[in-house]
Amino acid sequence: MNDEQAGPDGTEETRPLGPAPAGGDSWVPPTAQPRPMQWDAPRPTSAPTPYPQPFGQAPGYGQDQGFGQTQPYPQAAPYGQPYPAPPAAPRGRVPGWLWPLVTALALVVGVAGGVLGSIVHDELQEGSGSSLVGSGLGEDTVRTEPPLEVDDGTVAAVAQELLPSTVQIAAEYEGEANGATGSGFVLDSRGHVVTNNHVVADAASDDGAIQIVDQDGNRYDAEVVGRSPVYDLAVLYAEEVEGMKPAALGASTELLVGEGVVAIGSPLGLRATVTAGIVSALQRPVTTGDSANDSSYINAVQTDAAINPGNSGGPLVNLRGQVVGVNSAIATTGGGMLGGESGNIGVGFAIPIEQVRVTADQILRTGKASYPVIGAQVQTGRRDGSGATIEEVLDDTPAAEAGLEAGDVVVAVDGERVTDGIALIVSIRTHQPGETIAFTVVRDGDERKVEVTLGSETG
The missing domain is CATH 2.30.42.10 (PDZ domain)
Structure with a gap:
């Protein structure tokens, strides 16, 4: 985060000498008798007489220190130089009981320092936009401006804009030889990817391997930041995705029935597939899932753009290059939804991008929705x-x-x-x-x- 201290400057103070005495006489020790001396007279070469005990010095200074020797008084400094500091008194013997206390204190300080360091590290990690939660979906990390002008709104232009931001999801887990495949898109500039929960649910529950595959076929190991079975959404993270361009996010509330849209994903494992259609209906109540425990209820955008198993989690895009929904389900002749044996019959459903933003923000803040x-x-x-x-x-x-x-x-x-x-x-x-x-x-x-x-x- 996605965290100064100042110390002494280390300069050494010198004792001020003050102005020279009037009359041209040199400064002399207080106990010595004054004598005439020219300012340019040569200084004595022999060491001067030791100073008397300084004013305020604790009693005993200069006396026998207990080792058979007398601590000498400080010698006078040459004219114009600071007084030297008196020599340090010799140390006494440290009591034996003190060492266990010092050791225990050092252990406590070490543990506390480790805990504090861990907390600071975690805070820094949160601020860096890693897979750790806490930062939310920041407005400075997502794109919202439409990348295409109205006149440039062709399916080909949308494909060129969105394909670099669309990925394939490969989820492997125990009991399935090939696992599940789906789609997703880069949500923000911090390496987060949105997909459907049902694409990664089994792998996440069984500690399976999840990989993100980019447009060029490069594979990156991913981790689940959080999932919402209720809204059928999941957020993944891979460090390498931070360098990929996020998709621009639009608004499904601005769509019109009959408006052109483009679906991008990996139907039947065919990476980077583009299909086009129109908005067939808005605010269509749809439920997905095989039981009450894993059902998702969607206020969906309905489209006739071809969507098949493997498109799950991919973006539904308007003709200005903005994601307006996450492709999640299709109706089949058998009454089933996406993931069954039947394929597209022209009735597909996408989770509105407004719900995607709310749920993704909750997941990125707390790890859950x-x-x-x-x-x-x-x-x-x-x-x-x-x-x-x-x-x-x-x-x-x-x-x-x-x-x-x-x-x-x-x-x-x-x-x-x-x-x-x-x-x-x-x-x-x-x-x-x-x-x-x-x-x-x-x-x-x-x-x-x-x-x-x-x-x-x-x-």
Whole structure:
């Protein structure tokens, strides 16, 4: 960090001599008799008589020091020179009990110094933008300005801009010969890469090997900074990626249905593949995952750009060269999502870049991500468009405090229509813990407004 002290200057003071006495006489020791002396007269060559004991000197100076010798008094300095310091008194014997005390003190100081040094090292590492958390997603480390002008917005120009920032992810883990492959892109200038959680989840859980592969096929060992199964996002770090150009981040909220977009990634392991299409829909509630434990709920950008297994985690880009989403799922004829046996049928989904930025910032600050909850169970199987039915309200939760009850049907959140349970979950997760949102609830045929302050969980 991504951390002075001053000491004495080491100069030696000289005792001031003061001005020369009036009348031309030279300065003489206080005990000697004055005698005429010219300023240019030669100085005596023999050593002068020792000075008397200095004023204020402790008694005993110049007496027998206990070794059979007498400590001599300091000799006079030649005219114009400082007095020399008196010789140091000889040391006495150090008591034996003192050595264990000194040794123990040295050990304590050494341990304390090691701990302090470790703390300083960690602080410096955090400030350097390494894989350690604590720094967040700094505005000075990400790109937001569109790299392409509107007139330059061709698929070829977008590909040339984004391919150097797009990577392949190879995750190997026990029980799988080839592991999983996916895609990702360089998030910032500090070596962080964004991908989908489902690409690296098994390898991260089993201490498997994860590598980042750049456009030229160079492989770099990577570590997981943090993961969010709830939002299906993960942040990786590799030191070598610090030299790669980050992708520019845009805004999915500025997209228009029908607008052109480009998907880049490694479908079926084919590195640096580019496909193009349009925005088919916005704010599409989508759930992915094989069970309630690993399901992710996405308020997705829908596109018909060809997306296949291996595209997961790659960027969805507008025609000005800005990432507007992370490709995460596709619909299949069998009703499955990305990662199944079926391939692209023209219905793909991407996590909005706004959610990516929030979750990545949380991961880079704390190593994990939080998401909002209300503390209630809702039906997710029925999708008839009538709303989200609350099945159970847990005690001491935001839902209970707001007065929600089992059997309530939520038909809108902050005025936006809610069609089913998945739509309600997705709508809640577009907010942040601590926010207060308004539910429109139907209870016993009557419609009412209920304000809920969102709680928080980690995942």
